[in-house]
Amino acid sequence: MPISTKKGDKGFTGLLGGERVPKYHLRPETYGTLDELNAFLGMARAFSKDRRVKKILFNIQSHFFIIGSELALSQKDRSLLKREITQKEVDWLTQLSTDFEASIKPEPKFIIYGETQVSSILDVARAVSRRAERLVAKMKSKRMLYNLKILEYLNRLSDVLYLLARHEENRAGVKPQHPSYNTLNSFPLSLDGRGSG
Numbered sequence: 001m002p003i004s005t006k007k008g009d010k011g012f013t014g015l016l017g018g019e020r021v022p023k024y025h026l027r028p029e030t031y032g033t034l035d036e037l038n039a040f041l042g043m044a045r046a047f048s049k050d051r052r053v054k055k056i057l058f059n060i061q062s063h064f065f066i067i068g069s070e071l072a073l074s075q076k077d078r079s080l081l082k083r084e085i086t087q088k089e090v091d092w093l094t095q096l097s098t099d100f101e102a103s104i105k106p107e108p109k110f111i112i113y114g115e116t117q118v119s120s121i122l123d124v125a126r127a128v129s130r131r132a133e134r135l136v137a138k139m140k141s142k143r144m145l146y147n148l149k150i151l152e153y154l155n156r157l158s159d160v161l162y163l164l165a166r167h168e169e170n171r172a173g174v175k176p177q178h179p180s181y182n183t184l185n186s187f188p189l190s191l192d193g194r195g196s197g
Contacts, residue, residue, distance in 0.1 A: 031068045043121050056096065059092075070084060070147055086149060100164065119168040137151060
């Protein structure tokens with residue numbers, strides 16, 4: 001099948017069971033956001049030098065294809081599924097979160113993102129994962145979600161991505177910076193760095 005099918009030219013897309021829906025429909029909006037998240041994880045994996053992090057991200061990316069298939073199917077077509085996300089995948093993320101938190105011991109404070117390239121990408125991914133989680137929660141509210149483990153998985157995932165970002169900073173030998181609420185005292189007021197006086 002060619003990449004360009006022209007079937008979506010009129011603003012509709014096909015779900016896995018063959019049903020045609022508008023591209024702004026909640027299902028494609030949700031699995032499309034998951035695809036966006038998958039792309040950011042791929043970028044983080046490409047830049048990371050940590051073998052364990054790369055393996056974790058690869059596994060998560062693989063899980064997304066399972067989740068995406070589940071989200072792209074209506075109840076009547078669920079017999080087409082080959083696999084579902086289960087408690088096993090949720091427990092795996094929970095254990096990762098426990099392990100990394102014990103290792104890093106992150107401070108319970110807000111942080112300013114941007115200390116390293118990889119941690120920054122992971123922080124973007126965490127924000128997108130929260131958006132995906134909100135969309136899945138919306139599907140649940142509309143009785144369009146048939147596997148509640150997906151919601152649990154995404155809730156754990158954002159924690160893991162936050163901790164992986166802090167792990168990458170740790171590995172680079174940098175500490176996250178915390179916001180200053182007196183920003184005018186923290187930064188020069190003029191572009192030349194001499195302040196306002």
